[in-house]
Amino acid sequence: MLPETRPVRLRNYLAYGSNDVLGAGSMAVISGWVLIFYTQFCGLSAGQAATIFAVARILDAVASPMIGYISDHFGSTRLGQRFGRRRFFILAAIPLLPSFALMWLPGQTFWYYLVSYVLFELVYAMEIIPFETLAAEMSSDYKTKAKFAGARILFGQASAILAGFLPLWLITTLGRDSADTFFYMGIIFAALFMLTAGLLYLFSWERHMPGGVPLAPAAPTAGMGQAFKALYRNLFSTMRIRAFRLHLGMYLGGYISQDIFNAAFTFFVIFALTGSMAIASGLLGTMYIVQFVAVIIAINLALRASPSRAYQIAAASFAAGALTLIGLWVLDIPASSPMIWLPIILAGLGRGALNYIPWATYNYMADVDEIVTGQRREGSFAGVMTFVRKATQAAAVAGVGFIMQAGGFVSGAPVQSYDAILTIALLLGIGTVGMLGFGILVSTRFRLSPATHDVLMAEIEHLRGGAQAPTSPEAGRIVEDLSGWRYDQLWGRNPVAR
Incomplete structure (x- = not known):
């Protein structure tokens, strides 16, 4: 493996x-508040709000993998050589990030909200996909990558805390019925996005950049036709890496469960537990504080033990929190009761770890891919991850919107029917726990750990030196389990990414 370029x-x-x-903060704001904003303040139906997500995902199905593929091949251009094949896109996105605030401008039409949402999603992909490659670009060490993931998730949880509490603070200032609450929230977050993207550009690097260890000569810049031709070949080839398929299963189980929970939670607190938007904001903020603490615990577990075991414990805690919330509704206990803190703490502890673990293991997927292909394809994996994250979040939030509308939810109504409330409760309970169960099932087959990663990296060096057989039978079994390929098919002797 390449030596470290810089400390x-x-x-x-x-x-x-x-x-x-930007990565977690924007998603926390969108998943927690955009359905409330669209349906309660903008006059859109739950179905119209869901349609906005669906249209954006169709466009993103091309944009996100395309950006990942282009960034993999951008190093041979003049701009790529000057600013970095990844970092150029981060720099270019900075002046476009205020598009987030435009999403929350009240009193507009369906088409305005559709276009503004799509615009931000494209800018988001332009910045976040190159960002997701940089941990692997800046280091090849397992613990260093885990620390990068930990720093990322801690900041993400801090921004989620702000996403939870900021509406409460703005409601106190502007009044509970002011739609400007969300617009000012959008302005504040957009300013933070620009600041942090600038810091990322200034204090990051790439392997091929001056001062680093050069990679092999860059491939000729792909034209648009070539990019589209190779785009989905690379997209689907990443799915032929066994560890990545299992990683995606755990990721989807942990994150879709949170998307469903977030989309339904505010409605559940307001209509099922007879709370208010201010109470829902305070509960979300408190849950995110607990998640922040849980991330610190999860970092230590992932560095010292099996990520899959830590995942299972976290999923069980989150499921217990969701089911306890349903129990409060069944027992007719309101959101103002002190008993509300039990499910909030249980859910927060589980969610924090579930946020960290998949991103910690993601940083090693390019290493598993390298032993299969002999290439470094961080951009392709980042494109797939971003597309999957945004697509599943949109599907979850849109699904909640469509199901709520089918269940009798009436936009803007201060009180909902029993059927509508029951639908929200079922989404919060069955939807959340069902996805967590799926993630737990997948995690039982995931065997990447600090010990197996060390073996993987040693075998990569072994193959780079021209070897044909593993250093030991045990090492061969480990890399075959991680990669999903026989040892004699590794190091490019297979159809992946050809």
Whole structure:
């Protein structure tokens, strides 16, 4: 493996991690508040709100993998050589990030909200996909990558805390019925996005950049036709890496469960537990504080033990929190009761770890891919991850919207029917726990750990030296389990990414 190009210092961890204010912060705001904003303040039906997500995902199905593929091949261009094949896109996205605030401008039409949402999603992909490659670009060490993931998730949880509490603070200032609450929230977050993206650009680097160890000569710049031709070949080839398929299963189980929970939670607190938007904001903020603590615990577990075991414990805690919330509704206990803190704490502990673990293991997927292909394809994996994250979040939020409308939910109504409330409760309970169960099932087959990663990296060096057989039978079994390919098919002797 390539040696370290530079020492990774605290400022690099902080700059890298701070960019998840955009990555996780924007997603926390959208998943927690956009359905409320569209249906309660903008006059859109739950179905119209869901349609906005669906249209955006169709466009993103092309854009996100395309950006990942282009960034993999951008190093041979003049701009790529000057600014970096990844970092150029981060720099270019900075002046476009205020598009987030435009999403929350009240009193507009369906088409305005559709276009503004799509615009931000494209800018988001332009910045976040190159960002997701940088941990692997800046280091090849397992613990260093885990620290990068930890810094990222800690900042993401801090931004989620802000996403939870900021509406409460703005409601106190502007009044509970003011739609400007969300617009000012959008302005504040857009300013933070620009600041953290700038810090990321200043304190990150790439392997091929001056001062680093050069990679092999860059391939000729792909034209648009070539890019489209190779785009989905690379997209689907990543799915032929066994560890990545299992990683995606755990990721989807942990994150879709949270998307469903977030989309339904505010409605559940307001209509099922007879709370208010201010109470829902305070509960979300408190849950995110607990998640922040849980991330610190999960970092230590992932560095010392099996990520899959930590995942299972976290999923069980989150499921217990969701089911306890349903129990409060069944027992007719309101959101103002002190008993509400039990499910909030249980859910927060589980969610924090579930946020960290998949992103910690993601940083090693390019290493598993390298032993299969002999290539470094961080951009392709980042494109797939971003597309899958945004697509599944949109599907979850849109699905909640469509199901709520089918269940009798009436936009803007201060009181909902029993059927509508029951639908929200079922979404919060069955939807959340069902996805967590799926993630737990997949995690039982995931065997990447600090010990197996060390074996993987040693075998990569072994193959780079021209070897044909594993260093030991046990090492061969480990890399075959991680990769999903026989040892004699590794190092490019297979159809993956050809």
